[in-house]
Amino acid sequence: MPHARPLAFALAACLAVGLPLDAGAQRRAARAPAGPTECTDFYAFVNKDWLTANMVIGSGSVSAMGELQALALQQQRDLLDAAMRAPQNHVQQLLGDFWASGLDEAAVEADGAQPIAPLLARIDGIRRARDIPPAIAALHQVGIPVAFNFNADVDLADLSRHIGYFGQGGLGLPDPAYYTREDADTRAILDRYRDYVRSILALAGTAEKSLDADTAAVIELETAIARNWRAITLARDPRSNYAPVPTADFDAQYKRLQLDEFLATLGIESDTVSMANPELFAALDGLVGSVKPAQWKAYLRFHVGNAMAPYLSRTFREAEFEFHGRVLRGQPEPLPRQAQVLNAINKAAGPMLGREYVARHLPDGTRMRATTIATEVRDALLRGVERSAWMSEPTKAEARAKLAAMRIEIGAPERDLDYSVQPMGRGSFGGNMLIASTWRHREEMRRIGEQNADQRWEVLPQQPALAYDLAQNRLIVSAAVLQPPVLDMSQDAAAHYGSYGALVGHELGRSIDIRGRVVDAAGNVRTWWSETDQAAWNDLTNRLAGQYSGYAWPAGTALMVDGTRTRDENAADLAGIELAWDALQTANPELPKESAQSFFRAWAQLWRQQMSADAANLLAATSEHAPGQWRANGPLANLPAFASTFGCKAGAPMQRDEDEQVRIWR
Template identity: 85%
Template sequence: MPNAKPLTHALVACLAIGMFATDAGAQRRGAAKAPDGPTACTDFYSFVNKDWLTANMIVGSGSVSALGELQALALQQQRELLDAAMQSPQNNVQQLLGDFWASGLDEAAVEADGAQPIAPLLSRIDAIRRARDIPPAIAALHQVGIPVVFNFNADVDLADLTRHIGYFTQGGLALPDPAYYTRDDADTKAILDRYRDYVRSILALAGVEEKSLDAETAAVIDLETEIARHWRAITLARDPRNNYAPVPTAGFDKQYKRLQLDEFLETNGIQAETVSMANPALFARLDELVGSVKPAQWKSYLRFHVGNAMAPYLSRTFREAEFEFHGRVLRGQSEPLPRQTQVLNAINKAAGPMLGREYVARHLPEGARLRATTIATEVRDALLRGIDRSAWMSKPTKAEARSKIETLRIEIGAPQHDLDYSVQPMGRGSFGGNMLIASTWRHREEMRRIGRSNADQRWDVLPQQPALAYDIAQNRLIVSAAVLQPPVLDMTKDAAAHYGSYGALVGHELGRSIDIRGRVVDAAGNVRTWWNEGDEAAWTDLANRLSGQYSGYAYPAATALMVNGTQTRDENAADLAGVELAWDALTTTNAELPKESAQAFFEAWAQLWRQQMSPDVANRMAASSVQAPGQWRANGPLVNLPAFGTAFDCKAGTAMQAAEEQQVRIWR
């Protein structure tokens, strides 16, 4: 379905809110007791959140967090919006969304529909007779959001971050790593055996006769294995610069004559003089394969990939086969998601911007938007003051940092879409058919980005997804409509609390614009490192001092583990920067801040990171997460802030207030 973007997730959107994954498997409200006797000066996190922690003990396996609860709220709001659109649509977009939602919830209709939604695609594949018929079929599948053989996406041009270009990237495999096809260890072989059974099941459901199943299954895996041999290592693709290799499209008709890449671009509405192709050896091999591999083998491959891509949206036999392999074997899930969740995920995948438009109209009060804009602007101004008084930045670096922050944009609620919402009518009889209609629309709108200087009109997060992010490519702060709710922005609380939660998250992200991450794009939007060696050494010294601090913290719920201060270093620094900047913004606009308001600021910060985990989840997070657990995201920055000690009368040298010479400061 719609392609993953190779650059955006690595370069553009640096999400601040790292615990938005939906909490699952948590059995709460057990009889265990929270730790007795925490005080503000011994463990502020447990002191503030004692009641919540007691009410949300984990029994069994799972996790729960305040930000996970926000994610659940946003999903419930989306379901309610779709219910209303289904029952009484108020405009054309709501009519589309309501029909899409209704068709997915009607499981009897989905069963009756069977494999009919993909029948036209399979017929197109069956019509392949010669090698020259293969590339048009590939292009047609890309058009409906089913990328086969390779991936082609719209993403930012690293030479001009205001525009998009097309990226030809490696793809064409149904397994997540090319090593699955070539490693010979027992575990990999076992997974490949399970995958072989899955391919066979999908081909059978797609109409392949029993007598041909073994041969066609082998044909699919053999062709995927050959493609996998020409992939570059996945680790290379994680660096955006490794995906960027501009090449002229002139000559594609001769260079990729059999693969017909010139006609692929034309079919997908692309008129561009330049595209990116970082792995030309793969595409050269694909060009050879179109001519050397028999059309029958290509037909088996394409038939399977249509069934694989569409299986989650078809009848139960397709869904069960897809879940048994992708869900149970690859993702380790014990059971499928509830039907409503599956349908909502499908709508967000194929028609997310449509749902986002309606979500903003319904769930973004003007008061919250104005409050969010005001605080974000004040935090930005606080960062300018922090740059001026910085002891670790050199003078030239300060000048570049100021220029970058002075030109930074703040976008609240939703992007300035330039989308065309004209879509083929959906109806309520075919969920799979609606998925293809919506995916075709989403692909069309993505392709329209290419060659246009409109990168600032799109976001790579949806407004209905709780997200607060710094977009490094466009030098802007993105605040989604869904995030402007408790615990991030609670309009019923003391105004100072808004700075402690929302304002500190804004500071976290804005600080990233000019820290170790933001240093790779300058104020003019050029991809270059604008720090000097002295700046980097000074930053590293600050960050390493934080590493030492956090490495002394026990990991909550884990089995005798400590926080990995090196692994979480940069996020810990961003948290400290965020609280520093939010406090500066608050106290600059409120010179005579009452003590109660000062306390409300810090309490809001601690409440943001409420979290409970079972030991197995904690052990996994300790090994992999780049963010500290909630207890230390809350407490860690406050240990370094004299203002916290003043607000709660904590003496220097106590657990929650480091001695002055031991405190780490970034922007204060």
């Protein structure tokens, strides 16, 4: 199935609304009176009714951002229901049939393993070593990467284009250490995995008498592959994954693995690809020649069954969930059927659904409002650079150039997709999954060698997301994020700046802050800050870290916020509210007091959240974000405009002394 491109995600400082933000609850400041006020705990004062109505009983969390995510999912389900009943165009016909086939559980059960039968027959046709690589390539074509990964991703030498990346893959477990460590916990997981491999092989048609031998064959081959992986931590670094090599000699270098034929099968004509771990591919080349075809066949059969199990009959799904869901992810129960089918459609046909979602849920007026505010916030950032006391003059010049070149993209990307797809029909959900996955893989491969990096996003329009794309120097605002609480067109116009505008500022600041400093205005990957700039930034953000380290986590955890781990996100929050306030005041020089109050209320409403103690404990130990109370209150306590708007006196919890205040762009 299509898989993530870690390089592209690493190059996007992305605020994916609804996921890392979905936690938090009310806690009153130490000096608060009987009830919170604007000047003691603004977050609790503004969100009092919501917090009371959304107490968490048991385990879990709720948040305003989580509510937005739930709304976007419901909108997608409604769209698919309509496409299923009365499609209005070719893409809706495809989506409606895909949706209907997934919801028809009786048909899915009757279909059994039939969707993967052609793939298994292809594997059964392997007779000699030279038959193995074409089978590997055929599975990659349908979105089932085996033996290794091959993706389209941005070229670090030219961020406007894509090249192909040969990467590590081919394992059924998420870390190569699972195959080699000897501790009891790891051995226990490997034993569970062995049982899972056996189950999938049996469901895929392996004879009972061959199950034990074929299971052992799969584990043995995966272990051989795992021994040639580099450490996971190293593989996550985009720079360590970038190693351009010519393809001209592939026929000689990887003769048995047939990488030249692999590229030809996928339609890749580029003379250069990236291969950061050539030792792995040399080992795979050797394994093609040294491992018997029968062992490769067992390995390939398992990986077809493993990849497709979530989309087949109940016995496949239950086996897959028991291992991947319960053992690896710790999920107590599988998602409801509708959610499973929607996830599958987004995975294999997400851009199709995105096209229809934008047409249905992004009015022109909302798009224009979002574009106007984002442009005004960018202009505010330019003013912030000019008055910055911590940036040196050469760094300011580069920041100005980068902001001048920045693009703002609202709603959806300018896609260059070909929507010609084999008709799906409603009889086979698994078959439709393969059709859609093959289409999406084909379109991904077409990116390679083209100057088209600016025509794609790494998020889907139907997913609530607001992001700064570092590789393309652009702000990305998805259609799904442009609704309450981020952009509520029914609210006071000033509130739009306090919610949406502040999130825009959060992301635009990343273009020239500690993250944005690694790509310059021309798109070159280099650090353009001076050591003096770095030291000044560290001084600012270390002071901010000290402030947040004095804040307590909610839900009775008795834990304090880790100001160091959350430092960069806290700085981005402060930058966002500074820039949005500047943009609002510039657009409305005679701003009424009521509008100023609406601005700050909208900011506080973004971060309302409740959580159980166990959820708070987990986030306190892992999250790069502070809890909602302090995402709301922390920046405001550093902003004099807040205190003047609500008449907060010096010494109030929401008004830091002037010498304590941290400023980034004001």
